[in-house]
Amino acid sequence: MSRNRSIFLLSLGCSKNTVDSERLIRQAEQNGLHFAENADDADIIIINTCGFIADAKTESIDEMLAAAEKRKLGEITALYVMGCLSALYREELRAELPEVDRFFGTSDMTEIIEILGGIVSPQHLHERTLLTPPHYAWFKIAEGCSRTCSFCAIPKMRGRYISEPVGNLLKETRSLKAKGVKELNVIAQDISYYGYDLNGSSQLNDLLLQLSDLDFHWIRLLYAYPQNFPLEVIDTMRERENICNYLDMPVQHINDRILTSMKRGIGKDDTIRLLESIREHNPDIRLRTTMITGYPGETRKEFEELLDFVREFRFDRLGCFPYSHEEHTSAYANFEDNVPEEEKQDRVRELMELQEGISEEKNRVFEGKTVKLLVEEVENNLAYGRTEYDAPEVDNECIIEVSGSNIKPGEFHMARIDESLAHELRGRIVTEKGL
Numbered sequence: 001m002s003r004n005r006s007i008f009l010l011s012l013g014c015s016k017n018t019v020d021s022e023r024l025i026r027q028a029e030q031n032g033l034h035f036a037e038n039a040d041d042a043d044i045i046i047i048n049t050c051g052f053i054a055d056a057k058t059e060s061i062d063e064m065l066a067a068a069e070k071r072k073l074g075e076i077t078a079l080y081v082m083g084c085l086s087a088l089y090r091e092e093l094r095a096e097l098p099e100v101d102r103f104f105g106t107s108d109m110t111e112i113i114e115i116l117g118g119i120v121s122p123q124h125l126h127e128r129t130l131l132t133p134p135h136y137a138w139f140k141i142a143e144g145c146s147r148t149c150s151f152c153a154i155p156k157m158r159g160r161y162i163s164e165p166v167g168n169l170l171k172e173t174r175s176l177k178a179k180g181v182k183e184l185n186v187i188a189q190d191i192s193y194y195g196y197d198l199n200g201s202s203q204l205n206d207l208l209l210q211l212s213d214l215d216f217h218w219i220r221l222l223y224a225y226p227q228n229f230p231l232e233v234i235d236t237m238r239e240r241e242n243i244c245n246y247l248d249m250p251v252q253h254i255n256d257r258i259l260t261s262m263k264r265g266i267g268k269d270d271t272i273r274l275l276e277s278i279r280e281h282n283p284d285i286r287l288r289t290t291m292i293t294g295y296p297g298e299t300r301k302e303f304e305e306l307l308d309f310v311r312e313f314r315f316d317r318l319g320c321f322p323y324s325h326e327e328h329t330s331a332y333a334n335f336e337d338n339v340p341e342e343e344k345q346d347r348v349r350e351l352m353e354l355q356e357g358i359s360e361e362k363n364r365v366f367e368g369k370t371v372k373l374l375v376e377e378v379e380n381n382l383a384y385g386r387t388e389y390d391a392p393e394v395d396n397e398c399i400i401e402v403s404g405s406n407i408k409p410g411e412f413h414m415a416r417i418d419e420s421l422a423h424e425l426r427g428r429i430v431t432e433k434g435l
Helices: 015-030 054-072 084-088 090-096 109-115 154-158 166-178 204-212 232-239 256-261 268-281 300-313 330-334 341-366
Strands: 006-011 044-049 078-083 136-140 183-187 218-221 243-248 286-293 317-322 370-379 382-386 397-401 412-421 424-429
Touching (some): 006 015, 015 078, 015 183, 054 078, 078 084, 078 109, 084 090, 166 204, 232 268, 268 286
Parallel strands (some): 136 183, 243 286
Antiparallel strands (some): 370 382
8 A cells, every 4th residue: 555655654762662663664665665754755654652651651642643633634644653652552542543543562563564565574574774873773682571670561562571593683783784883782671681581591691702703893782680690791891892891781779678669689789799790890891770769669768878879889871760650560550659750850860960970070081091982973073972881872972073084974083082071071083094
């Protein structure tokens, strides 16, 4: 039905969602389907929704309402909704939004391609049309999650954890290399668990060694669950030059009562021992984490315990979210959302103000040093890039003067850092040719 019509796909939410959208686009293109750059030029709109927390749900719903209005007015011929929010609330959404022609879950690519008038091409299953800049890509090594964190509905959205076989992942890397990808960002809902469902133990390190043998400039690890994290990965990181000295490990809290209530499977002492061991194994590593404030029943004393922990441990990168009381989670079923919203937000601000001071101090160590930089964007006489210690979209930006230089996005250069702020480095290029 769609071969002569253009499609606009709006991909919302996390990097895992982005990968799903990229695979869908590639399959559609293999069937001769065409995509528009914006919704106003499209005949068909597909929205890949996020349903993780309230703000993400609101964004997804707002976009669905806007697209539904276009469908009602006849400005588009079809509207399809897919992804996490659709998986959780399909029936409710169908009742509220009759303008949507069809709702799909998170694993319905075959059905979506068929309703667009195509068929899934098995030989292209591990290929993607990138929505990121061409020099980096998200690399999803597993689907779903088998953890039972009380605040999270991901297992209901995406099912139990399924590791992608190594052979399939290596096929995907070949396709990404052919597209010019230089930075591979390894992701899953939980990379620590990779391989457990295949043979009962983590295979993350074995996979990482094989990826390191390929000719990528940078390989970065994100979203490692603390429980059962394989420490040999940190040794491999230290030994292999193309594996970034960087790890994203969401800790969420440090108080034992809250960690138990969250069903994290690891307490305060073991968490601290793990984090200290990671730094002992690789003193050059930069650790990123995520915290939640205002979890049901969180007292001021428990929050101050979290503040003291962050103050003492001094994470290199840290993000924080106010607790979101989400349906389909055990916390929603078992606890009252009894920390006022204003108090949640105040605690987020207090924690992030503390972290800002830590980040500012940590960035000062770069002043006067020369670092390797991946250029993301060039505008006027400035280049915007990242070091190996910074993941795309969430971490520090490095702003470099490039007046008179022929610097291009996707190139690696050496840069001397002259100035630092809490979330920003500034300096100048010292190599004219890309590395």
